[in-house]
Amino acid sequence: MEFVAATNNAHKLKEMRRILERMGHTVLSQKEAGVSLDPEENGTTFSENACIKAQAICEACQKPTVADDSGLCVEALNGAPGVYSARYCGRHGDDGANNQKLMQEMTNVPPHKRGAKFVSAICIWLPNQRHAVFEGECRGSIGFEERGENGFGYDPLFIPDEVGIPGTGETLPNVSHRTYAELSADEKDAISHRGRALQLLEAQLPDFLADASIIGMASGPAQSL
Template sequence: MSARLLLATRNPGKLAELRRLLDSAVPGVAVLGLRDVPGYPEAPETGATFAENALLKAREAVRHTRLAAVADDSGLTVDALNGMPGVLSARWSGRHGDDAANTALLLGQLADVPDGRRGAAFVCAAAVVTPGGAERVVERSWRGEVVREPRGANGFGYDPVFLPDGLERTAAELTAAEKDARSHRGQALAALVPLVAELLGRR
C-alpha cells in the first residue's frame, strides 16, 4: 500500500515540485495537498523564524488530518534592512499576499541604497512531521541582490526584483526547471526528501 504524505499548501506549483522530487527518490508515496483533505482552520504564522513557522504549519496539518505532513515557510532577507522583510515577506506592505504592494514598498525602502550594497537572500525552511511525533526541519538559502526595477513574468512574490548570484536574469526570468534547480525552496525540499524517506520507512 502506498504511503500518503500531506504537503500543507494549496499552491499547485509547490505540489508539483515536491511530487517530482519524491517520485524519483521515494517511490510509492502519494503526495496530497490541502485541497485533497477536509478543510481545517489554518493557524496564523506567528513564529519568529522560518523554521518555527514551517514546523507550526506541519504540526497543525498532522493534528487535523493524522497524516505525515510537510510544510515550508520562506521569504526574502535583505542585508541593508537587517534581514527584513524576513518572515514578514508576504505581508510587508500590510496586506497578506499583495505582491505588487510588497515589492513597491521594498524598492522604495532601498531607493537610496547603492548597487554594491543591495545583497539579499531568499530563505526557505521545510519541515516534516509524522503522527508519531517525529520532526525534521531543514533550511536553505539562495543568495543574490535586489535590482531597481521588476523584470520577468515568471514566478511570484519578489522574484521579479531578485537577481541570483552568477546570473544575469532575475528569478522571474528563469524557467520553472531552472528555478527548481537553484532556488531556496528547491534546495530545501531536495534536502528534506531523504528525511521523509527515513520517517516513512522507505529507505
Template structure:
C-alpha cells in the same frame, strides 16, 4: 508516500508538488482535502513557523504533512522583510504591495549594496508527531525594478539570484541577470531556496523514516 502540502499559496503549492512528485511522492493539498485552517504564524524564525503550519495541518489531515515558511532577507534592511515577507505591506499575501514597499525602501541603495537571500525552512511531520526540518538558501540581489517573466510569484520579479539551474541539478552563474520570475521551473528548482531545502530533505528522509 502520500503527503499533504500545508499551504494555501498557489505558487508555493506548484513548486512543492513539482519537486516532491519528481522525488516519487504523491502530493495532495490541504484545499483538496477540504482543510481551510490558516494557522497563526506566531514564530520568530522560519523554522518555528514551518513547524506551526505542519503540526496544525497534520492534525487536521491525518497524513504526513510538509509545510514551508520562507522569505526574502535583504542585507541593507538588516534582514527584513524576513519572516514577515508575506505581510510586509501590512496585510497578508498582497504581492504587488509587498514589492512596492520593498522597492521604495531600496530606492536609494546603490547597486553594490543590494545583496539579499531567499530562505526556506521546510518541515515534514508524521501524524505521530516526529518531525524533520531542513533549511535552504539562495543568494542574490534586489533589482531596481520588477523583472517580470512567465514564472514566479511573490518577490520573484525583484530577486536576481547569483546562479541559475542547468537541467535538473546543474548550476551556472546568472550572467544575464535574470530574476527568479524569468527562470524556467527547472532553472529555478535547481538553485532555489525551496529546491535546496527539499533536496536536503530528500537525503535525510530515509533515515528519519526508519
C-alpha cells in the same frame, strides 16, 4: 510517499508539488485532504512558522504533512522583511504592494549593497508527532525594477547568483542577471531556496523514517545574513 502540503497559497502549492512529484512523491492539497485550516504564523523564525503549519495540518488530517515558511532577507534592511515577507506592506499576500514597498525602501541603495537571500524552512510532520526541519537558501541581489512573468512574491525583484542547468543538477553563474521570475521552472528549482530545502528533505528522508529518535533534524541556521 504521500504528503499533504500545508499551504493555502496556490503558487507555493504548485511549486512544492512540482518538486516533490519529480522526486517520486504524491502531494495532496489541504482541500484534497479535507482540511480548511489557516494556522496563525506567530513564530519568530522560518522554522517555527513551518512547524506551526505542519503540526496543525497533520493533526487535522492524520497524514504526513510538509510545510514551508520562507522569505526574503535583505542586507541593507538588516534582514527585513524576513519572516514578515508575506505581509511586509501591512496586509497578507499582496505581492504587488510588497514589491512596491521593497523598491521604495531600496531607492537609494547602490548596486554593490543590494545583497539578499531567499530562505526556506521545510518541516515534515508525522501523525506520531515526529518531525524534522530542513533549511535551504539562495543568495543574490535586489534589482532596480520588476522583471519576468514566471514567478510570484518577490521573484520579479530577486536576482539569484546562479541558475540551474535543467536535467543536470548543475548550476552556472547568472551572468545575464535574470530574476527568479525570468527563469524557467527547472532553472529555478535547481537553485531556489525551496528547491534546496526539499532536496535536503529527500536526501535525509530515509534516515528520518528509519530512526524513531530523530526529531528536529535541520541543515543549519537560516536566519542570519
